[in-house]
Amino acid sequence: MPKDEFLHFEDMSPGTVFPLGPKSVSADEIISFAMEFDPQPMHLDEEAGRNSILGGLAASGWHSCAMMMRMMTDSYLLRTAAEGAPGVDFVKWRKPVLAGDVLQGETRVLDARESKSRPGIGIVSLRHELRNQNGETVLESENPVMVRLRPAETAQS
Amino acid sequence: MIIDQAFEPGTRQELGGHVFTAEAIIDFARQFDPQRFHLDAESAKDSVFGGLCASGWHTAATWMKLNLASNAIEAKKAQDEGRALPEFGPSPGFRNLRWFKPVYAGDEIFYSRTIRGTRPLASRPGWSILELSSEARDSQGELVMSFDSAALIRFPEAADTE
Numbered sequence: 001m002p003k004d005e006f007l008h009f010e011d012m013s014p015g016t017v018f019p020l021g022p023k024s025v026s027a028d029e030i031i032s033f034a035m036e037f038d039p040q041p042m043h044l045d046e047e048a049g050r051n052s053i054l055g056g057l058a059a060s061g062w063h064s065c066a067m068m069m070r071m072m073t074d075s076y077l078l079r080t081a082a083e084g085a086p087g088v089d090f091v092k093w094r095k096p097v098l099a100g101d102v103l104q105g106e107t108r109v110l111d112a113r114e115s116k117s118r119p120g121i122g123i124v125s126l127r128h129e130l131r132n133q134n135g136e137t138v139l140e141s142e143n144p145v146m147v148r149l150r151p152a153e154t155a156q157s
Numbered sequence: 158m159i160i161d162q163a164f165e166p167g168t169r170q171e172l173g174g175h176v177f178t179a180e181a182i183i184d185f186a187r188q189f190d191p192q193r194f195h196l197d198a199e200s201a202k203d204s205v206f207g208g209l210c211a212s213g214w215h216t217a218a219t220w221m222k223l224n225l226a227s228n229a230i231e232a233k234k235a236q237d238e239g240r241a242l243p244e245f246g247p248s249p250g251f252r253n254l255r256w257f258k259p260v261y262a263g264d265e266i267f268y269s270r271t272i273r274g275t276r277p278l279a280s281r282p283g284w285s286i287l288e289l290s291s292e293a294r295d296s297q298g299e300l301v302m303s304f305d306s307a308a309l310i311r312f313p314e315a316a317d318t319e
Contacts, residue, residue: 037218039225040245053246053281053309061248062218066189069214073191082192083205085213087255088304093248 007080008150009122012109020071020130021104025059030099033063046099054096061093064139068130072107081148083121088143095138103138105130110142114149122147159241159313163231164272164287172223172268177211179262185215198262210259216266216302217254220291223268246284246309254304258295266293266301275310284311 027046034043038060041048049057059067097103111125124147130139163170179198186195190212194204201209228245235242260266273288287310293302 033218037222042247058247060218060221061250062214062221066185066212066214066218069212070189070191077192084194085256087253088251089254090250090252091254092250096247 007076007147009081009112009114009124009147010150012080012112012122012124012147014109014111016109018072018076018107019104020068020075020106020128022102023067023071023104024102025067025097025099027057027099030057030059030063033066034060037062049098054098056096056098058096058098061091064093064097064130065091065141067097067103068128068139068141071103071105071130072128075107077145080145083146083148085143085145088141091139091141093139095132095136097132097138101138102133103130105139115146118146120149122149160275161235161240161243161312164243164275164310164312166272166274169269169271170227172220172227172270174265174267175219175223176265177215177219177260177262179209182209182211182215182262186212189214194259206259208259209262211261213256213302216256216260216293217304219266220268220270220293220302224270224291241313243313244311246311248306248308249286251304251306254302256302258299258301260293260295260301265296267296268293273305275312278309281309283314284309286310 031044034040042052042054042058043060046057106129108127109124110127113123115121115123123144125144126142128141129137131137183196186192194201194206194210195212198209232242268291270289270291273290275285275287278284278286286307288307290305291303292300295301
């Protein structure tokens with residue numbers, strides 16, 4: 001497939017894998033997100049983080065989700081004929097994401113089927129996993145996305 | 158363990174409203190979700206959403222912002238009344254998050270949470286798991302987002318004051 005061509009439903013068969021990251025997480029980013037959306041001490045202050053269950057200055061779980069989203073857009077979504085996501089089946093915050101962590105992982109296609117109600121649209125079920133630099137899983141998630149089928153006139157290209 | 162009646166199953170708490178400005182939508186999208194319908198009003202017009210709209214993660218993270226603001230108000234009230242406060246801990250995650258409608262630039266979104274229940278956590282004595290269902294609605298009252306989440310919570314001990 002040429003590099004400049006968009007990914008369509010046909011390119012996302014079950015088992016297809018897209019890499020996520022690497023993304024290093026700085027203390028400044030953690031604090032900046034937390035000040036706006038999740039101003040709890042363990043997301044704002046190193047010492048408060050160390051004294052919390054999380055064990056260090058830790059990213060808000062919502063920040064981890066947002067960082068995963070950015071890894072998805074950078075890896076494949078911006079070059080996918082995507083029409084948005086109706087939701088997220090689950091997100092599990094398995095381990096704290098701490099300042100200095102480097103996250104990477106992958107999105108794996110679990111299932112892909114054509115929409116019965118919307119011709120030309122497919123529903124692709126994705127599973128995402130992020131791990132830290134020690135190989136520990138920090139986040140797991142699954143969600144469906146809507147992806148357009150390849151237009152008939154370009155099916156041969 | 159003293160469980161405040163604010164945490165009885167079925168208790169619904171309104172968390173207030175938040176206006177999503179175009180500027181804030183674009184700022185969030187630049188950092189975390191640079192898809193064109195979140196970045197540029199002109200380009201968004203011919204997208205599937207038909208206009209500039211917030212990243213679903215922006216809508217979700219704003220729930221947390223208002224949830225914490227509401228907790229802070231409740232905490233102040235409890236303090237003024239001399240009641241002991243529960244302590245909140247981390248969350249193991251959420252499920253069943255649905256984005257029903259886009260949140261467009263200028264929309265005011267109203268959030269709420271409903272307590273589903275609490276149960277003691279065997280692995281961490283003193284802590285419980287609090288289960289919540291949350292909603293976001295637009296100014297017409299239409300649902301734009303919902304999800305089910307959980308968080309650790311430590312209710313004050315009856316003997317704390319001894």
